[in-house]
Amino acid sequence: MSGYVEAGYSVVLVALGGYSISVVVRERAARRRLPAKLPGRSADRTGEDGGGSR
Amino acid sequence: MTAVAEALSQPEGSISALSETSGRAALALRVTGTLAVVGVVATAWLGLFVTPNDVNMGDLVRLLYIHPPMAWVAFVAYGIASLSSLLYLWPRTRHPRFDRMAGASAETGVVFTGLTLVTGSIWGRPTWGVWWTWDPLLTTTALLFVLYLGYLALRRVPGDSEAVAKRAAVASLVAFVDVPIVYFSVSWWRSLHQAPTVDLTGRHLYVHGSMAWTLLLGFVSFTLVYAWLVGHRYRLSTLRQREADECLTAAVAERQQEGQS
Numbered sequence: 001m002s003g004y005v006e007a008g009y010s011v012v013l014v015a016l017g018g019y020s021i022s023v024v025v026r027e028r029a030a031r032r033r034l035p036a037k038l039p040g041r042s043a044d045r046t047g048e049d050g051g052g053s054r
Numbered sequence: 055m056t057a058v059a060e061a062l063s064q065p066e067g068s069i070s071a072l073s074e075t076s077g078r079a080a081l082a083l084r085v086t087g088t089l090a091v092v093g094v095v096a097t098a099w100l101g102l103f104v105t106p107n108d109v110n111m112g113d114l115v116r117l118l119y120i121h122p123p124m125a126w127v128a129f130v131a132y133g134i135a136s137l138s139s140l141l142y143l144w145p146r147t148r149h150p151r152f153d154r155m156a157g158a159s160a161e162t163g164v165v166f167t168g169l170t171l172v173t174g175s176i177w178g179r180p181t182w183g184v185w186w187t188w189d190p191l192l193t194t195t196a197l198l199f200v201l202y203l204g205y206l207a208l209r210r211v212p213g214d215s216e217a218v219a220k221r222a223a224v225a226s227l228v229a230f231v232d233v234p235i236v237y238f239s240v241s242w243w244r245s246l247h248q249a250p251t252v253d254l255t256g257r258h259l260y261v262h263g264s265m266a267w268t269l270l271l272g273f274v275s276f277t278l279v280y281a282w283l284v285g286h287r288y289r290l291s292t293l294r295q296r297e298a299d300e301c302l303t304a305a306v307a308e309r310q311q312e313g314q315s
Contacts, residue, residue, distance in 0.1 A: 002113040008176045009098060012120050012169055016094075016279060019165050023286045030293035034300070 079285070087282040093275025100268040108265075115265070117177045123272040124170040125195075127280045129233055131163025132202065134284075136230040139223035153219040154295070156226055157209055158287035160202050162280055167199045182246060190243040194236045201229035 101119035108115035138156035141147040174192065175185050186192065209222045240247055261269055 002180070004176050004180050005102070005113055005116045008117045008120060008173045009102065011172050011176070012124070013098075015165065015169055015172075020279075020283060020286075023283060023290060027286055027290040027293065030290055030297060034293055034297050 083282060083285045086278055086285065090275060090278035090282050093271060093278055097268060097272045097275050100264070100271065105264045105268050111181070114177060114180060117173060118261070118265075119268050119272045120276075121170065121173040121177060122269065123276040124166050124173060125236075126273055127276045128163045128166040128170055128198075129237070130277060131159045131166060131280060131284070132198075132226075132230055132233050135159040135163060135226050139226040142219060142223045143227075150215075150219070150295070151292075153223065154288055154291040155284075156223060157206075158284050158291055160205055160226060161287060162283045164199065164202045164206060165283075166276075166280065167195065167202065171195060171199060187246060189246045190239040191236065191245050191247040194232060194239050198229070198232045198236055201232055205229055 097119055101116050105116070105119070107113055111118075135156045138152040138159065142149070142152040142156065171192075174195075178187070178192075179185050205222060205225045208225050209218065211218060211221075239245060
């Protein structure tokens with residue numbers, strides 16, 4: 001198999017894997033920083049909508 | 055797309071409903087992620103070891119199973135970012151969740167556009183003899199990448215959250231104008247790049263047999279990867295916004311206490 005093909009597949013794997021890990025790690029860090037303040041929900045419940053724009 | 059739809063459909067205000075819906079969204083995300091991993095592994099296995107070499111391209115045809123899907127996902131990502139921006143700008147549907155979805159989708163789109171450029175360059179070196187050439191398709195794709203990088207930078211400019219969101223929504227719609235230009239550039243101008251392998255306008259596929267199935271699997275799998283990534287990125291934005299809101303509320307309460315004492 002040509003080295004170009006291997007390089008192409010490797011780049012995709014590394015980039016998507018790296019980005020996925022970065023998103024999940026940042027999400028977990030944000031979840032840890034946010035204490036469970038509302039009744040009836042735990043800190044690991046995510047995805048709720050609040051206000052704001054970021 | 056189920057994960058994205060679940061994330062967007064979450065109601066405001068009802069705490070019990072929030073917990074229930076976010077549980078469903080988390081499950082949808084997990085299922086999407088699992089299917090995406092299985093699909094990508096299957097695409098790589100079929101693309102690298104099962105499908106035959108091409109008569110003209112030889113071994114390099116194997117890059118076909120990842121390069122067009124990257125471009126497709128980037129287009130889908132920018133399409134969803136633009137639709138969300140439009141919904142944000144429209145006064146009757148304006149809601150911060152659309153702004154967050156636009157940001158999440160555009161960021162993921164930038165990753166896939168970068169990969170489109172890189173995999174295309176890796177294919178171009180042995181085929182054309184150069185890593186890069188100022189071909190209309192390559193140039194407009196690079197422009198798309200830069201435009202959405204600019205969009206992401208614009209989102210980080212400090213200011214009133216609503217003003218920032220409105221500005222970003224307009225920028226997203228302006229940047230999206232380049233998407234059809236990228237797709238039709240090979241037809242509109244003399245291009246070194248071959249015509250699209252999948253003709254979206256004529257609904258025609260220019261590969262057959264195992265090559266066609268592998269390519270289609272690539273499209274589906276990377277679209278699932280996109281859905282999973284956007285779902286998580288959207289949740290990250292929501293958590294960050296909530297954190298910022300709670301910090302602000304705590305600061306206001308602190309000031310009020312200081313005033314009273």
